[in-house]
Amino acid sequence: MKRSVIPREFFCRYTPEVASDLVGCRLVRVIRGRRISGIVVETEAYRGPKDPASHAYRGKTSRNGVMFGPPGHAYVYFTMGMHFCLNVTTEPTGTPGAVLLRAIEPEEGIAVMVKNRGPIAVDRLASGPGNLTKALGIGKELDGEDLVMSDRIFLEHGRMAREIGTSPRVGVSAGRSTRWRFFERGNRFVSRGRPSSPQNP
DNA sequence: TAATGGATGTTCT
């Protein structure tokens, strides 16, 4: 059987381009042999020294080291005292870059996501970076995982996104001038980000 | 429906 896992070359490109192309791909998490998955509907791009909003802006540290490594790996970090965020590394080895996965449209394993998140509406199960990692049971034990080789978490070809919208990134004070947030226009699983921010600018 | 602020802990200055 042919695997439809996305190859490493896909991630070895200009980060905003990878972030845009990831919308429509399927994110798969496997726990005890069961698939939990969904279509990626919202992402953000982060680069290196010229991107003041990026963790890699001030160079390599023990936390962000994965961003400087080979493309196609998971960069998982803990934030705001409560939440994990899942990123996919991009660009050639030595060039920092990562795409933050902000929301998915659940497909398989919805019952497991509900168990992880509590009884809430399906369109909010994995909407927002902290909610996504909680729904899929992702923690720092997956930091540095190779998404091309792993059987615990990986990306597959999904479906064609209808239309890609862009906006400034959510929750960052620096780098407001770049529109490096990408989402499927009109999709109800996309997180609102900030209250009252226009979703179809 | 929109705005505000608290919980909570790691990382870096």
Add this chain to the structure above:
DNA sequence: GAACATCCATTAT
């Protein structure tokens, strides 16, 4: 000691 790639309940309109 300050900042932080968040989330959600509470408050005001």
